[in-house]
Amino acid sequence: MTVDSTAGAPTTAPAHGSPADAGPPELVQLLTPEGERVDHPAYSLETTPEELRSIYRDLVLVRRFDSEATSLQRQGELGLWASLLGQEAAQVGSGRAMRPTDYAFPTYREHGVAWCKGVDPLNLLGMFRGVNHGGWDPNEKNFHLYTIVIGSQTLHATGYAMGITKDGADDAVIAYFGDGASSQGDVSEAFTFASVYQAPVVFFCQNNQWAISEPTEKQTRVPLYQRASGFGFPGVRVDGNDVLACLAVTRWALDHARTGQGPVLIEAFTYRMGAHTTSDDPTRYRIAEELESWKLKDPIERLKAYLVREGWADSAFLESVEAESEQLARRVREGVRTMPDPDPSSIFENVYAEGHALVDEEREGYLAYASSFVGAAAEITDGEDD
Amino acid sequence: MAQLTYRDAVRRGIAQEMRRDERVVLIGEDVAAAGGVFKTTPGLLEEFGPRRVLDAPISEQAILGAAMGAAMTGLRPIAEIMFSDFLAVCWDMVANEIAKTRYMTDGQVSLPLVIRTANGGGLRFGGQHSQSVENWAMAVPGLKVVLPATPADLIGLLAAAVRDPDPVLVLEPKALYPVRGEVPDGELLDTLGRARVLRTGGDATLVAVGAMVPRAVTAAERMAEQGVGCTVVDLRSLVPLDVRTLLDAVAGTGRLFTVEENPRLCGWGAEIASIVAEEAFPALRGPIVRITTPHIPLPSADTLEDLARPSVSRITDTVLKALG
Numbered sequence: 119m120t121v122d123s124t125a126g127a128p129t130t131a132p133a134h135g136s137p138a139d140a141g142p143p144e145l146v147q148l149l150t151p152e153g154e155r156v157d158h159p160a161y162s163l164e165t166t167p168e169e170l171r172s173i174y175r176d177l178v179l180v181r182r183f184d185s186e187a188t189s190l191q192r193q194g195e196l197g198l199w200a201s202l203l204g205q206e207a208a209q210v211g212s213g214r215a216m217r218p219t220d221y222a223f224p225t226y227r228e229h230g231v232a233w234c235k236g237v238d239p240l241n242l243l244g245m246f247r248g249v250n251h252g253g254w255d256p257n258e259k260n261f262h263l264y265t266i267v268i269g270s271q272t273l274h275a276t277g278y279a280m281g282i283t284k285d286g287a288d289d290a291v292i293a294y295f296g297d298g299a300s301s302q303g304d305v306s307e308a309f310t311f312a313s314v315y316q317a318p319v320v321f322f323c324q325n326n327q328w329a330i331s332e333p334t335e336k337q338t339r340v341p342l343y344q345r346a347s348g349f350g351f352p353g354v355r356v357d358g359n360d361v362l363a364c365l366a367v368t369r370w371a372l373d374h375a376r377t378g379q380g381p382v383l384i385e386a387f388t389y390r391m392g393a394h395t396t397s398d399d400p401t402r403y404r405i406a407e408e409l410e411s412w413k414l415k416d417p418i419e420r421l422k423a424y425l426v427r428e429g430w431a432d433s434a435f436l437e438s439v440e441a442e443s444e445q446l447a448r449r450v451r452e453g454v455r456t457m458p459d460p461d462p463s464s465i466f467e468n469v470y471a472e473g474h475a476l477v478d479e480e481r482e483g484y485l486a487y488a489s490s491f492v493g494a495a496a497e498i499t500d501g502e503d504d
Numbered sequence: 505m506a507q508l509t510y511r512d513a514v515r516r517g518i519a520q521e522m523r524r525d526e527r528v529v530l531i532g533e534d535v536a537a538a539g540g541v542f543k544t545t546p547g548l549l550e551e552f553g554p555r556r557v558l559d560a561p562i563s564e565q566a567i568l569g570a571a572m573g574a575a576m577t578g579l580r581p582i583a584e585i586m587f588s589d590f591l592a593v594c595w596d597m598v599a600n601e602i603a604k605t606r607y608m609t610d611g612q613v614s615l616p617l618v619i620r621t622a623n624g625g626g627l628r629f630g631g632q633h634s635q636s637v638e639n640w641a642m643a644v645p646g647l648k649v650v651l652p653a654t655p656a657d658l659i660g661l662l663a664a665a666v667r668d669p670d671p672v673l674v675l676e677p678k679a680l681y682p683v684r685g686e687v688p689d690g691e692l693l694d695t696l697g698r699a700r701v702l703r704t705g706g707d708a709t710l711v712a713v714g715a716m717v718p719r720a721v722t723a724a725e726r727m728a729e730q731g732v733g734c735t736v737v738d739l740r741s742l743v744p745l746d747v748r749t750l751l752d753a754v755a756g757t758g759r760l761f762t763v764e765e766n767p768r769l770c771g772w773g774a775e776i777a778s779i780v781a782e783e784a785f786p787a788l789r790g791p792i793v794r795i796t797t798p799h800i801p802l803p804s805a806d807t808l809e810d811l812a813r814p815s816v817s818r819i820t821d822t823v824l825k826a827l828g
Contacts, residue, residue, distance in 0.1 A: 197628045197804065248628050248804035266632050267593065268562050301561030302593075329562055331538030337561045403537045465808050469800050476768065480798040484811070487821070 144341070144355050145387060148362040151415045153423025155362075163366040167430035173361055174425060175439050176210045177418045180230040182443035183239045186450050187229075187246065191396045195454050196246045200227045204359070204391030207417030208324050210234060211364025212292065212386070215372055219260060221278055222292045223271040226264040227324075231294065235261040239446070240453045249460050269295055269302030272321060276308045279317035279375070290318040290376040292368070298329025300345070301337045309349040309383070318375035320368065321346075321383045324358060326390035331403040343385035351381045358388030359417040389415070462488060505688055511681040513655030514544035514620070517662040518582060520691060522552050525580060528666055531558040531567055532584025532620075541586055542622055542681055564590050568597035568619065572605070575617040580666055588623040588637045588675060595640075602671045603646030618665045619673045623651070624715050624765050625797075625813050626679025630804035636766040636797070638713065641673050642742050642775065648672040648696060649743040653717035655685040657740060660694025668696060677715035677765075697744030701753060705733025708823050709753045711776060712763040713739045716814060720763045723819035732827065742772050750776065751784050758789035761823055763814050768796040793826050795819055 146158055165173075184202050191199040202209060209230025216222065222231055229242055241253040245264065252263040265271035275293030282289050299305055300323060312319050323342055327334050338345075346353030352374070356367045364386055371382035389412040393400050425431035466481035508516065522528045530548060532540075536559040539546030549557040560567050564585055571583035585591055591598060598619070605613050625634035641649045648670055652658035658676065665672035702721055705728065712720040717738045724734035737753045739746065754760050760780050762773030773794040780792060795814045803809055 298562040301563040303565050331534045332559050459807050460805050462811050465800055465803050476799050
């Protein structure tokens with residue numbers, strides 16, 4: 119789908135099936151990989167140097183705590199980590215496009231969006247350590263818990279969007295998902311529902327080219343953003359490593375949605391620089407040159423180049439962000455290492471709203487059993503067979 | 505005789521059937537190029553090629569729906585659902601379509617397909633990646649449900665499942681993937697619906713499946729040191745169920761304990777208890793006791809998950825207390 123340069127709204131011209139890699143001509147970009155600021159007729163963006171520095175800070179801090187989390191997993195402090203490396207711009211750009219009252223439904227990799235929504239990184243790490251299921255209040259942060267089952271959250275987001283229109287709110291919703299999830303029936307059904315109900319939801323697909331070991335070609339034969347036209351709503355492909363383009367396009371899409379014009383699909387074209395998770399080894403299935411070519415499109419380097427060239431960031435600023443990121447990494451590291459183990463009896467909490475006779479009985483049984491040991495719970499969790 | 509891990513046995517079992525019968529194909533997410541997220545299928549793409557080993561889009565309904573259609577054409581698909589929890593994403597295909605096709609076509613359409621999936625806890629994967637779903641599956645008429653607990657059983661039962669005329673769900677306990685076991689050389693072919701008595705004792709009968717089998721055995725060994733003799737039965741298959749072996753084992757001890765990884769309500773042990781109460785009531789010397797995960801979603805913290813799943817200590821303590 120192309121974009122109408124006068125009205126700022128995409129046309130409804132049907133997309134023709136073209137290979138999934140025929141992207142570049144249709145890619146919305148405001149900041150080139152070399153850090154050159156370019157204009158796009160449909161997606162203008164006014165920014166102040168201060169705002170740009172703030173965006174830069176977000177990108178750096180998010181990358182730093184992500185890399186710290188990977189290290190913590192390697193040191194045995196986390197059970198697993200799903201790195202966002204390479205996707206900082208897509209997440210921070212779209213995350214910052216939201217108003218505080220706009221609601222986001224993330225996958226398990228949206229650490230940058232979580233950051234923009236004010237979720238403490240330690241909450242994310244607690245979840246990957248296994249000591250909680252997130253720990254933040256989704257209603258307070260307007261950020262749902264991470265959804266692990268692929269694609270489900272697109273339907274939750276659609277229903278949430280349908281719900282808030284009944285409140286008369288002019289909020290909008292973002293459903294995050296990936297290229298792999300686009301093959302889930304849930305996502306197609308979410309597109310259908312959102313379209314026919316004019317739900318104020320933006321489908322934000324981070325096409326990071328890989329679903330664990332499977333390249334995007336295993337999921338689709340047309341560029342993903344073109345799928346929207348078949349459902350009757352606009353689709354836009356944006357340079358997912360360009361934080362300014364992601365910000366501008368998402369802001370436009372959210373406004374489109376909140377003003378009653380229905381959903382938008384944004385395909386943020388990016389790259390998963392790391393493994394799917396720390397349990398994965400991408401060297402088994404993808405070639406190093408691909409990774410190298412994407413390094414040249416790094417989302418942080420291009421913004422840094424732009425800031426420096428314009429004289430909006432001096433070495434003192436860059437060093438202060440660096441120092442702040444190290445401080446964050448330290449806080450995260452110490453916070454994770456000192457997280458208390460959860461109380462064993464907590465496994466019986468919140469199974470039902472008002473308790474359940476069987477669960478209550480099981481809790482009492484466990485407590486009595488646990489208290490019969492000198493070392494309490496540690497003694498009964500010996501699971502030595504595996 | 506070789507020592508194989510459970511995950512290597514999966515690969516060997518699939519390869520055995522694919523070499524034997526060119527109608528056997530494998531489809532699933534990340535099964536080909538990556539060799540499976542649990543490394544259960546490495547080398548199969550290289551040996552059998554992309555026409556028979558297919559990386560699928562992340563479309564569980566399509567994986568099982570297509571497996572059904574492929575089976576109708578005479579293929580014998582082995583479809584992998586990465587985690588058994590994701591069966592919930594495609595349960596329509598399992599419960600409404602695949603399991604009912606023979607019945608609703610008056611026996612004219614057979615679906616000789618296998619659904620393989622990593623089941624159960626032990627890896628700290630949390631409530632949506634650790635469930636033991638055997639009791640969901642047991643409740644669907646038309647479906648066979650198998651839980652091999654050893655590498656050799658996995659190969660033999662998988663082969664039997666591939667050759668079976670009905671759809672078979674093979675639940676692989678993911679906690680056991682790294683566990684080694686002895687595997688005889690040559691082709692292995694087992695029989696669905698035969699339990700195995702792993703040891704005999706006179707005081708209590710422990711019945712288990714999957715990852716609970718080695719725990720029940722260890723518990724029995726510990727109790728033997730204290731002079732309490734346990735018979736341990738690995739059911740291996742829940743549908744069909746080897747009722748004869750079960751009843752004989754209960755008759756030999758008069759006490760029945762089920763060791764179940766699934767949450768308590770409607771776990772498979774409830775069905776076992778019901779059968780034993782109906783068929784062997786006079787043989788019972790005391791109440792049937794079920795040792796299960798509580799009726800809770802499985803937590804991901806290591807301490808909490810260990811607490812929730814039946815441990816060797818809990819099995820031992822429960823049995824000894826019940827025996828008085």
